[in-house]
Amino acid sequence: MNYTVQYLSFFVIQADGSAAGGKDYKHFRTLDEGDYMTSDIRQFLDGEFARISKRKVDKNPDTENAPTKIGRFIVEPGHELSSNPNYNLFQRLRHADSAEDFQEQCDDLVRVYMDTSAVRGGALIVASARLREYFDEPFIFVLKCDFEPKVVRIADERSLIAAVDMAITAKNMKSIQYPFLIEEGMIDDYELKIHQASHARYFEDFLKFVTYEKSMPEIVHEQVTTMVKQYIEEKWQDAGADHEERVQEEHSFELWAHSDKRELQERWEHEHVVEAAAQLTVHKEDLELKFKLDHVAVRGLLADYGQRIHIAEENGRYVVLIEGDLFQFDRGVSPVELLKPERLDDVIQRIRERPAPEETAPWSDDSPPWDEE
Secondary structure, eight states: OOOOOOOOEEEEEOOOOTTOOOEEEEEEEEEEEHHHHTTHHHHHHHHHHHHHSSOOOOSOOOOOOOOOOOOOOOTTTTTTGGGGGHHHHHHHHTOOOOOOHHHHHHHHHHHHHHSSTTTTTTEEEEEEEETTTTSOOEEEEEEEOOSSSSSSSOOOOOOOOEEOOOOOOOOOOOEEESSEEETEEEEETTEEEEEOSSSSOOOHHHHHTTTEEOOOHHHHHHHHHHHHHHHHHHTTTTOOTOOOHHHHHHHHHHHHHHHHHHHOOSSSSSHHHHHHHHHHTTTTTEEEEEETTTEEEEEEEEGGGGTEEEEEEEEEEEEEEOOOOOOOOOOOOOGGOOOEEEEEEHHHHHHSSOOOOOOOOOOOOOOOOGGOO
């Protein structure tokens, strides 16, 4: 995937980080194709455009804070795509027919970017690059490199090192690519791809007229909440909306749905849970199932419930049964690896014969091991 840079503008943003929000920017230089081919910045950006294009992204990411997202220009019903200010900005950059015209459009972009709340000092690079193998019109890349603190270079035998002022690196570079390259030879003019490895959400703040699809946790939460509402409607269909027990159950579900740490509710039968899980996995088979039983963490797929992962109750305790064909151990050796497994009936009998548990405080470790990976 070889991009040919047509134009590139380099800006430096100065932001003092004070409460007053002092910030400014300076245009250093705009290069055309010939200038770029002989410039040092070509070595700095070598391979970055292809790397940005190939970076994996999901329309519905597995986490709400995914660093890479697909954005879609907001268009009101009955209006054209050209009614979106962000789309128009990128189109003017794509259709610039000279280095001077490109620099002028970049100035507009930088001024809009400077109005965002989380601007930090660094280099902002805007490039128009063609993928000649597939397309005539160029892609627009917006790259932001924050200044790196405490960067030094090797100096001489006497001073050893020397401080580098305004150092930048491509390692944590934030980027926008427009239009979104779905695959080689296929683009979507309505979409762009952003990458911001930061909680500050620079580009989401900058692109005010772009929307993003919901993450899978958000989608699942909404679907499960809808299932719960349907369950309550069916259960209390013969009772009024103000029925005391119905109101109490609705309130209980509301508290459950908005709690960060939730316990087993013991409301639905096994078959009901299997049916609900099937409705969720029909659109995405690899939905995760994660929970803790006391301090023991279990991580699998939602589709595993009822097939490989089973939850039961015996002798006043919860029991999780996990079935499979092959054990694998890592991160150190334990004597458990030498086990000759017992029959399931024998294990269950031992659980039944164990004294019933006394009331104890719930396990206090609320940091699952998968969060540490």
